[in-house]
Amino acid sequence: MKDRDCLALRVRSGRLTLLDQSRLPHVQAWFAVDDVDTLVEAIHALRTRGAPMIAIAAALLVAVRVEAGDDRETVGRAIARLREARPTAVNLMHAMDALARALEQEDWRTAVVHNAEALFDNDRALCDAMAEHGAALIGAGERILTHCNTGGLATAGIGTALGVIRRAHERDNSISVWVDETRPLLQGGRLTAWELGELGIDYRLITDSMAASFMAAGEVDRVLVGADRIAANGDFANKIGTYGLAVLAHHHGIPFGVVAPHTTVDAGCATGAAIPIEQRLAAEVRGVTGAAGELSWAPANATVANPAFDVTPAELIDHWILDTGVFDRMEVEAGVFQFGGAAVGF
């Protein structure tokens, strides 16, 4: 397998290493991933994260194990185990299903490795295509609100929603970004703020509860978010807090766009109600764990609800910005995300 590099993942001399996103922005530490247990733990702990990135990391680890000599049965077990590592983002399932099909081929070793390499290489092109389609919608000086992290850390390329913002900024550096900190794990405050700072894109970090007031004050021109799974009717799951932004944007007449590769569309999922929502640890809401250890502000026995994602219904969405084009509500209602639809491509 050839060496490959992106912002949060490296394959060098057949070894996979990942940037530990749980320690950003203050510590940039890489860790080796030589086995399935290590990657499953890293995915659970969001040391690697983002719908496209977890699929790519899983696929490349399988390819590493194939080249290390694992037999077909061992590789099959690895694929099945990785497929279940997180339930909401469908990219992981699509990638593992593709590797499982490759495993059935006579020259399965070559087929699995080539599939994994293609996933990485294609993702970069998907990001560029989303960026081109999305940037065409953005006007001069727009102030764009985004949620969670959807940039180079979450993909093998320039990102999804953040990739659109980056491309728009390259064409007009008067745009600016409202960055939701994104409780409880602060992907916005830690990761998006870091990425935008590195790119020199003007942003202001806000708490999630501030978005409504800035919209009411007329200071938000557009909302752009990523997605973990898009259902056939256009509903989508994304980081918790996205649904509330969509309701607010609809109330204030602000265009709301979801940005994702077509591999995030799950044509087999009829509506958002069928999307499994990952429930996470209570400790993430009671406090925070950082470089200095644990800081808890809630009672140790506080009962907690911690869904990691929510579902936004199609009627609140103005644009679905995919690598295959920008789709509006009429096209989505006409079934563009159904099997074989223009957007889905399979």
Ligand SMILES: CSC[C@H]1O[C@H](OP(=O)(O)O)[C@H](O)[C@@H]1O
């Ligand atoms: C382009 S990544 C899409 C999606 O993944 C993030 O979730 P997590 O940080 O838990 O992996 C977030 O929902 C992003 O919008």
